[in-house]
Amino acid sequence: MVTDLSAAGPADSSSAEAGAADSALATARTQLERAAREIDLDDDILTRLRQPGRMHEVTIPIEMDDGHVEVFSCFRVQHDNVRGPYKGGLRYSPDLTKEESVALAMTMSWKSALMDLPFGGAKGGVRVNPKELSPAERERLTRRFTHELRNVIGPMRDIPAPDMGTDPQTMAWIMDAYSMMTDESQPGVVTGKPRAIGGSPGRQAAPGRSAAVITREVLAYYDRSVEGTTVAVQGFGSVGGHAARLLNDWGATIVAVSDVHGAIYDPNGLPVADIPLHDEEPEAVKGYDDAGVTRMSNDELLTLDVDVLIPAAVGNVITEFNADDVAADLVVEGANGPTTSTADLILAERDTPVIPDILANAGGVTVSYFEWLQDINRRSWSLERVHKELETEMQAAWANVLQEYEEREVTWREAAYVVGLSRVAEAHEQRGLWP
DSSP, rough: OOOOOOGGGGGGHHHHHOOOOOOOHHHHHHHHHHHHTTOOHHHHHHHHHOOOOOEEEEEEEHHHHTTTTTEEEEEEEEEEEETTEEEEEEEEEEEHHHHHHHHHHHHHHHHHHHOOOSSOEEEEEESGGGGGGGGHHHHHHHHHHHHHHHTTBTTTTEEEOOOOOOOHHHHHHHHHHHHHHTTOOOOOOOOOGGGGGGTTTTTTTHHHHHHHHHHHHHHHHTTSTTTTOOEEEEETTTHHHHHHHHHHTTOOOEEEEEOOOOOOEEETTTOOGSSOOOSSSSHHHOOOOTOOEEEEEHHTTTTTOOEEEESSSSOOBBBBTGGGGOOOOOOOOSSSBBBHHHHHHHHTTOOOEEEHHHHHHHHHHHHHHHHHHHHHOOOOOOOHHHHHHHHHHHHHOOOHHHHHHHHHHHHHHHHHHHHHHHHHHHHHHOOOOOO
């Protein structure tokens, strides 16, 4: 079923959004409009980009292990494909909404363009708590969802990837189900797969790796060294955990990390290499036992007096209600949309630099592009090549954002959006409008 945005009303607001003055979609549109003004974007193109191109919504009945039937709401939002196939994650979350999916799909359009990848933007998933599903139930749900999306996704149409609540195994089930329906092995239909069926080395760690690389570059821009820099990371998963470990390897002092249950803090630094990531051992942060560690809430972690704060868990955690309490010298967004537009203004007025998600965590979609290339060419890369190519792409994106930042005297977010939006707008202008 294809619907438009009018179907996503106030009743769809998630609990996270309800606690913030700005919804995820309001924030995404505000950021779009600020960048549009900066580049004097044609009003007709802006009108098109404010709405998703397509929205697919299905309800799926699944027989649970005990024999009863549950019905799940599922979404796939396709924002823009003017530069190439739609690209974006699938998340399994009890708070997932259509409105949030639209916002995240928009962000993916700018992120892909910022990295100069031949992709558009998409997002979606299933409204479910994956922790409450058995492996067999997750598989049945995933395969049925894939069946419903069989005419929506494809290696040259829309390429999903892992996101919150999904993982390489989820992508493997999607790839297998889609391949069975097309009667042809189709590894390029998803990225973030296991290596054995076409996944790329370095994909899972890529968003965290890019966040660390960009943190290093921003610190250098402000004449500061990674060595000895204090860092607090909210979320010790595939983004925050890998960023923390790499920065620690480079000499930073990781003083705080957290999971959904809360944070641990040690001003002398945590042995992050010894703390399992969420993917390796769920709730390892909660279970970490050391006499020198102070326990605190996720909200308290956001207010620590550190050099760098990396919110890498969920969206809308820095809002108008706590932005004034953020004491970090620099914020690097590891998660998608962790800062609302109102909080963004507050931090800008305080001269606190905020490095946006579309740059900091863009390693995920970039290495997904590498994986897609490997799949369609049936040729694998080494981890060393992936790291080298990712470093090159992140350096190029950083240079483009830095140029706009200095020439236009805007915020880092506005500079990143100017780069991405300019490329999307140019593609729309060149392709024109179908009569």
